[in-house]
Amino acid sequence: MKKTNYSSMLQSITAVLSILLLSITSVESLLAKNIQVNVAASGGLDTTLRHRKARPSSRGDATAIDGSNSKLQLLVQERHVVLENSIVRVNLSNPEGLITAIQYKDIDGNLLDHGSAEDSRGYWDVVWGEPRKNGTMDKLRTTTFKVIVQNENQIEVSFTRIWDTSLKGKVMPVNVDKRYIMLKDSSGFYTYAIFDRLKGWPELSIGEARIAFKLSEEKFHHMTITDARQREMPTYQDRQKGQPLAYPEAVLLTDPVNPAQKGEVDDKYQYSTENKDTGVHGWISVNPPIGLWMIAASNEFRAGGPNKQDLTSHTGPISLAMFISSHYSGEDLAPKFENGEPWNKVFGPVFVYVNSAPEAKKDVFTTLWEDAKVQLAKEIKSWPYSFPASDDFPASDQRGTVTGSLLVRDRYVNKRDIAGKSAYVGLAPPGDVGSWQRECKGYQFWTTANADGSFSIQNVRAGEYNLFAWVPGFIGDFKHSTMIKISPGSKQNLGKLVYEPPRAGPTVWEIGFPDRSAAEFRVPEPNKKFMNKLYANREDWFRQYGTWERYSEMYPTRDLVYTVGVSQYQRDWFYAHVPRKLGNKSVPTTWSIVFEIKKILPSGTYKLRLALASATYAELQVRVNDQKAAKPLFTTGRIGKDNAIARHGIHGLYWLYTVDVPGILLRPGQNTIFLTQTRTSSAFYGFMYDYIRLEGPPSNVA
Ligand SMILES: *[C@@H]1O[C@H](CO)[C@@H](O)[C@H](O)[C@H]1NC(C)=O
């Protein structure tokens, strides 16, 4: 655990004190504005509040007068702690550290859902349990409040909960320290949490860790995830009245407040993004014209690396910051701690940003979204933040940089090394090749390489890492052979790194593009009965509800047959290998790849590279030229729990298999490879392919 900060302990305020106004604004300037400081009355409202409406609402006005209106103050009540600057006011429950209200300038009321109970408006939460047992949801109600920093530029408060063995089985065996920071003149607040497990504590699995906000239903109707993904959302009541579909998260809207949304499907998983794209998302209110945004300047604290997908914002209105979850991955992404295993991790800081547009402005949505993106860019520029007071959050000078360039060597593609253009390159805790996509206890630092393969990974915390990479256009995973040790201020140039992707011979044929996604395959036109109108364009169809069901409609009796040289994968390779619905039953499906080979090398070994973009409780069996063979040439066995088919993802976790195909199994002329998905107890069991390639025996190119 961090070193104890005695000066901040001295500043600790115990909750039993009655109202105490701790204003940074000097008493003189308060008096000058004729605001009285009330330190005695218990249960009463603080006076700055009553005067709030009378205050000029814009910083500009105030500064013009005396430069002193950019106040920053902390109010500690018996049951609440309020952080306030000239723009935003945040009300936290004391000592639980739940966010009960966010207020903005002179706008009336709470931006969070005031109709919800105080513990259901804004909170950190986890789902925890003993490994292999069902989890318990815990809103991390803390027991001690402390002031950590209080000066004219910053307030930082801490809400902690300390674990001891008397709490075994009842409380997650982790010390929790939730921090809230307000800076002067900042249009929002920061929050982060330090999780700390000491040696000797009982075993634990954490299924989910996040921050959740339930926003004001009256105000927030318009949700924005990306430039293209934004819409007027149904209400929570619309969902309640609707008809749950095959997964209860998917609801057909039968009687929505907005009649135009009738017949649409609402499902929170339709708004997921990859970690690398989750910098900013949020909600917009038209009247008053304000936006509330969740901004993360870094993903270093999110589990699973850059391509892990997770929820963002969804109907409620709900806004989330996800840190740990099994979404699109399965329980491998739930960190598990053995009996006695220590752990320390900082989640965040994330910035909760509030902005506003002039009433007169026509395009409120664009104005606020563009401004939110500008704010994200500013946050990224000041990352790693210098202001969090916890020693567990290292500042910039405590971090290091790793540079280098990545080349790909595949002599069957190019005689020269190929630049690792757009490669994902990252540092993650030491592990096997590809382990980063399941890594969920430590920190990960990723970047994408430039066109020439050069990369720079900045702001890396001190520690030991492996350098991993994967390159769009090539199968497999790169792991640099030597361990990388980052010390404060270190700058390491690794020079040229060469990735040799799996390859044993020339390409006989290939299907798809190796990029860990099934997006390039045939995603069927959505069923008109289950539309989300936001996703009308082809590139978004995989986000629609029910696309998997279309397999049975498109291939009612005969399974998919792909003929090399005739078929096109964009048109003829269905995006998900699922069972077929036959009456009330679900039956296994066998896809055929038909191809010609003129000359076979019977003594040679051909290699079938099977790159999977997703797997859910499915088994893939491979047979060559004999569909009925009792024993398959190869089986994956039952693999995968990423559930990406049901969750409208176009990928989950990545799997790569190589199947040796002895030349004697092939014949001159037409051959067929049969791919059978055998597991049928659910319509959602299946695979998504990323890419398939057949390689001939080695030739002397290499
Ligand atoms: C904080 O919220 C509580 C509960 O809604 C309320 O009683 C209290 O007055 C609030 N404090 C301030 C300063 O707004």
Ligand SMILES: *[C@@H]1O[C@H](CO)[C@@H](O)[C@H](O)[C@H]1NC(C)=O
């Ligand atoms: C765990 O949850 C599942 C699904 O909700 C339930 O079927 C099962 O009985 C639960 N098991 C235990 C041990 O509580």
Ligand SMILES: *[C@@H]1O[C@H](CO)[C@@H](O)[C@H](O)[C@H]1NC(C)=O
């Ligand atoms: C499907 O199941 C229902 C109820 O179990 C049964 O009544 C019906 O006959 C079945 N239909 C077919 C085609 O098997």
